[in-house]
Amino acid sequence: MSTTLAGPLAGAARVRPDGWLATPLTTDPPQAEAQARSLIQRHHPTASGPVRCLTARYRTATFTLGAPPRQVLKRHGDEAAYLGEVLGYQLLDGERVLPELHSASDTSRTLVVDFLDEMADIDRKGGFEELIAAVAAIHTAPARWPQHITETMSPWRLATTADTPASAWVRDPAAWREMLRLVTAAHGADHVPLGHLDLKADHCRRRPDGRLALIDAESLRPDLTGLPDLITLAYLGQVEGRALRPRWVRQAYRRHTNDLGAQWSDAGLVRALTTFATATGLTSLHGVDQ
Template sequence: MTAVSAGPLAGTARTRPEGWLPHPLTTDHAIAEQQARVLLARHHHWAPEPLRCVAARYRTAAFALGDPARQLLKRHADEAAYLGEMLAYQLLADEHVLPELHSFCDSSRTLVVEYLEDGADLAETSAFEDLIRAVATVHTASARWRPVIAEAVSGWRVRIAATSQAPDWIGDPPEWHRLMHLVADAHGPDHVPLGHLDLKPDHVRRRPDGRLALIDAETLRPDLTGLPDLITLAYIASGDASFPSPRWVRRTYLRHVNGLGAQWTDRTLASALTAFASATGLRSLHGAQE
């Protein structure tokens, strides 16, 4: 277990599995493309060509498919990250906040999704509000799940977390349980506390019809609540004077998340933020609680 040293969630604990990433991917674009062509022919042979590497990192690689690009091949070195992204696509299939998933292959840890090149200018208040609404949609998704999905993830319901032992990485179990009770009061006891999106300005894209979509959802978890995402939104806002203020972010989030069925008040949401920080060791709320 290590601590996040920088970024919006600095100070919180981060766990890594044993034998972390024993087989990293190549960072050479030419080699990555050669390997991707083999995987494409073997597991996604119907996908458009040509193939062009747009990112080659030791954990993930991404390849634009088609000219102009219409789809994206994504390859994971980390099985947990691949499974996390697939979980996100399954849990958010009806919410229209992720790119469209075309195909996937568990054995190669690859998936083909809609290619979205156009970013969203978060300096525009309307775009930042669209992002907040998309995040609130993720956080309330469990209220709209079909029964088969709700049953499959029933072990993560917040009422179970509120009465179970806190995770080993939590530094203040009483504060963690206070957080779980606040979340249960706001969303209901059968809520699954979905959150921890990999929110960055570059991960916010526009579809051709103007709708917003979030890319790179492999960090999504059904046990952390949506509070890390609200904190990250405040962090993004605090880092650029052209963005709306962190205070505006919290109030706008409150309006949208309640419009989607939650029952937060400004006071209980601020209390949940401070409880999350106390429980996890978070160094700063970046103005989200003000």
């Protein structure tokens, strides 16, 4: 489900062993920049401007383009992570919750997106609820998909997957099936259960139109539901000096998702959260079930 050892989803996370990536990227920034310039020339010819390395990690590398920066080049060493991020941009097109995607290259596993420098302060009045609203828009996006995306994503509909065997990492398949039943009751059998966002305060930025956007979508999956994101929101509401009641987070999430077409009852949402924890081995719900 994740490569994170601890944090909001501790217990439900799996850790990959060292050396799992067959073709790691360079971690040397000057070398990474030189490679990025070559990739831009070959695969993103409309992108221009000076290239500056922001991060050079063995799985991903990011670069600003332009002076001042106007765009970001993101490079993936892992094909699944690249495909997941591209899928996120495709599935959420029109929701205005991500930066704008300008181009992508399957060959080089690279994307060029808008550079969003302005932080969205989730600690200002109304800021955290704005984050919750953005997450709710992502989770309910399948209800607003155009027909061609709906047809493409039909293999992931709950009507198709709810009765299939649970993935090997699920610890309690019966609890997982019950959780999917509850999600189906709230969203409908045609729902594709989007979830597993990389939610962090420093991933919240402002788009040019003023809306809050999330700058990292590579972990989004069409099979995990939005429940891990609600759990993470409850966790974020209690760290870094915040003191937001988990119950308030849950109620705000339920209100926003229901405003966008879901039909969660509070009891159903709590039950879905507890069955998710049972199914995955999650060590804490951070009070969001209380």
